Amino acid sequence: xxxxxxxxxxxxxxxxxxxxxxxxxxxxxxxxxxxxxxxxxxxxxxxxxxxxxxxxxxxxxxxxxxxxxxxxxxxxxxxxxxxxxxxxxxxxxxxxxxxxxxxxxxxxxxxxxxxxxxxxxxxxxxxxxxxxxxxxxxxxxxxxxxxxxxxxxxxxxxxxxxxxxxxxxxxxxxxxxxxxxxxxxxxxxxxxxxxxxxxxxxxxxxxxxxxxxxxxxxxxxxxxxxxxxxxxxxxxxxxxxxxxxxxxxxxxxxxxxxxxxxxxxxxxxxxxxxxxxxxxxxxxxxxxxxxxxxxxxxxxxxxxxxxxxxxxxxxxxxxxxxxxxxxxxxxx
Amino acid sequence: xxxxxxxxxxxxxxxxxxxxxxxxxxxxxxxxxxxxxxxxxxxxxxxxxxxxxxxxxxxxxxxxxxxxxxxxxxxxxxxxxxxxxxxxxxxxxxxxxxxxxxxxxxxxxxxxxxxxxxxxxxxxxxxxxxxxxxxxxxxxxxxxxxxxxxxxxxxxxxxxxxxxxxxxxxxxxxxxxxxxxxxxxxxxxxxxxxxxxxxxxxxxxxxxxxxxxxxxxxxxxxxxxxxxxxxxxxxxxxxxxxxxxxxxxxxxxxxxxxxxxxxxxxxxxxxxxxxxxxxxxxxxxxxxxxxxxxxxxxxxxxxxxxxxxxxxxxxxxxxxxxxxxxxxxxxx
Numbered sequence: 001x002x003x004x005x006x007x008x009x010x011x012x013x014x015x016x017x018x019x020x021x022x023x024x025x026x027x028x029x030x031x032x033x034x035x036x037x038x039x040x041x042x043x044x045x046x047x048x049x050x051x052x053x054x055x056x057x058x059x060x061x062x063x064x065x066x067x068x069x070x071x072x073x074x075x076x077x078x079x080x081x082x083x084x085x086x087x088x089x090x091x092x093x094x095x096x097x098x099x100x101x102x103x104x105x106x107x108x109x110x111x112x113x114x115x116x117x118x119x120x121x122x123x124x125x126x127x128x129x130x131x132x133x134x135x136x137x138x139x140x141x142x143x144x145x146x147x148x149x150x151x152x153x154x155x156x157x158x159x160x161x162x163x164x165x166x167x168x169x170x171x172x173x174x175x176x177x178x179x180x181x182x183x184x185x186x187x188x189x190x191x192x193x194x195x196x197x198x199x200x201x202x203x204x205x206x207x208x209x210x211x212x213x214x215x216x217x218x219x220x221x222x223x224x225x226x227x228x229x230x231x232x233x234x235x236x237x238x239x240x241x242x243x244x245x246x247x248x249x250x251x252x253x254x255x256x257x258x259x260x261x262x263x264x265x266x267x268x269x270x271x272x273x274x275x276x277x278x279x280x281x282x283x284x285x286x287x288x289x290x291x292x293x294x295x296x297x298x299x300x301x302x303x304x305x306x307x308x309x310x311x312x313x314x315x316x317x318x319x320x321x322x323x324x325x326x327x328x329x330x331x332x
Numbered sequence: 333x334x335x336x337x338x339x340x341x342x343x344x345x346x347x348x349x350x351x352x353x354x355x356x357x358x359x360x361x362x363x364x365x366x367x368x369x370x371x372x373x374x375x376x377x378x379x380x381x382x383x384x385x386x387x388x389x390x391x392x393x394x395x396x397x398x399x400x401x402x403x404x405x406x407x408x409x410x411x412x413x414x415x416x417x418x419x420x421x422x423x424x425x426x427x428x429x430x431x432x433x434x435x436x437x438x439x440x441x442x443x444x445x446x447x448x449x450x451x452x453x454x455x456x457x458x459x460x461x462x463x464x465x466x467x468x469x470x471x472x473x474x475x476x477x478x479x480x481x482x483x484x485x486x487x488x489x490x491x492x493x494x495x496x497x498x499x500x501x502x503x504x505x506x507x508x509x510x511x512x513x514x515x516x517x518x519x520x521x522x523x524x525x526x527x528x529x530x531x532x533x534x535x536x537x538x539x540x541x542x543x544x545x546x547x548x549x550x551x552x553x554x555x556x557x558x559x560x561x562x563x564x565x566x567x568x569x570x571x572x573x574x575x576x577x578x579x580x581x582x583x584x585x586x587x588x589x590x591x592x593x594x595x596x597x598x599x600x601x602x603x604x605x606x607x608x609x610x611x612x613x614x615x616x617x618x619x620x621x622x623x624x625x626x627x628x629x630x631x632x633x634x635x636x637x638x639x640x641x642x643x644x645x646x647x648x649x650x651x652x653x654x655x656x657x658x659x660x661x662x663x664x
Contacts (some may be wrong), residue, residue, distance in 0.1 A: 005462040006411060009436045013461045080337060081521055089480070091423040091441045095644040099653045100525035104341045105524050106449060107421045109439035112531040118440060121453060128460025148421070189413055192430035192437050197622045226351045247581040 007221025027168025058096025116308025120274020140280030169282025171289030207322030235284030339553025355399035359500025390428025448640025472612030501614025503621030536573020539654030567616030
């Protein structure tokens, strides 16, 4: 099979790049969740030894990238190029990380789809023969996200049950051609889809139509059914958004059933009462670059489909466009 | 030659993707500049028929992408994937354009390097065999840039002579394998470089060290001298930044001489009194996707080197990191 476009929006990798190492760093709340013991590093507090939350977020991404490199005894300077992003204005956290790492740096902006977008692009530039080790990373932080997108935390505004909690989490991975490691097999690049949902306290439902659009297109382009995968996960639709996405898939004839879940829903325990679940770049980044890749490497999951989900323009009073990118990862 | 990494930060394309069409849209001030007649569309006013400046900026990018596609009789839906960005919070203008075009969309964030970054990545995914037509675009708008990065326009704050004027401009191009058209030949991906310059009224000087770093690395990686190129242009260093970059290159033994210029310096006439020149994603995007590609297609320029330049974190009171990416374009 040669590298190529398949159907309307999908691609297949000819020389499937391998995910040879990965690392995750999460905040205190995520550390208390059901997967707490499976992340590499749980922060004791939100400042993470820095003077500002922005710098803390930059450090999270930088250290996740370094950890991922060092797990295979790579000096982080050995990384040939980094693809990374966050959803702050000016991608500030990623730029701090890029400055500290001092390696060739390509910034990406995909709202909460960042890890999926980076994996798709990183996989293509590896497959194209340009590089032999590419790093990908994404990060979000509760305090910076609340400041940028919602209300000052100091106000103590009560969130409705439909709202989602910004995940403090970073995930990074290194792509190399290492036989036996999990491989990127195919991907579907999403379109920006505008929903009629204008409630910033229910972003999951706003992004659900984009997620369903990409997932249905993925099945159609590749001639696959949900049964092809062992697990299908969305990044951060939360409880309401993931339920809506499942319904939209059922309407199109695709029953996801028990194999479907959402990183934002499972990253916290029910007892933590995190409303409709987590959201942010860090939701899928930490879950994929921790619990999920561990299970794929262990052979517990053979065929894994990540659907990165993002709200593209979050503002008061207008419809919220979303986007989703899907990437299929298979056990080595 | 196969696609590969060269030296520390550069790549060469094995199947050099061709730039088969391009289009540019600029604001009223840029239309009055020396290249005014060479842009495809000069806006009569800053709202461009929309209700807000953000929407106007989204429309500029959307229409530039459409124009570039239609110049080769392509329906814009025939574009297989778009790589685009701007420097607004949440890449809002690009997301508006992505929503309206409804094609697979990958957002990039490279501050004012966006067009160069998009060309580099777009070229790699074409060369890798994934796509046969990829569109790349970048945009900036005077009013949205001033609101996000500087002072409210209504205040009428006097700018010092070192300040640069945000360019209202969009540029877009379509990559295909069309023999005879300008081709992307090699590229150098920059690192985030922090200068000791902390004056947001002289961003060009803050980014000059990053630009010099990438340019010098480009020469070293590829074993080239400035004389290899007919023209070397930076994106938006302005008068002070470009002079500083030239000095830094001379210190490293590279005399750029007359073949070097900066898009931000030449986009306006001296009589327009635009302080130290223009800046923003739109500076290089409009100049490359207008006057420069026209001259390369006409054979007036054979070997062209674009050095996209960007200030990565613009804020009050701290050092400003910059980045630059270089891409070599040759006549077909």
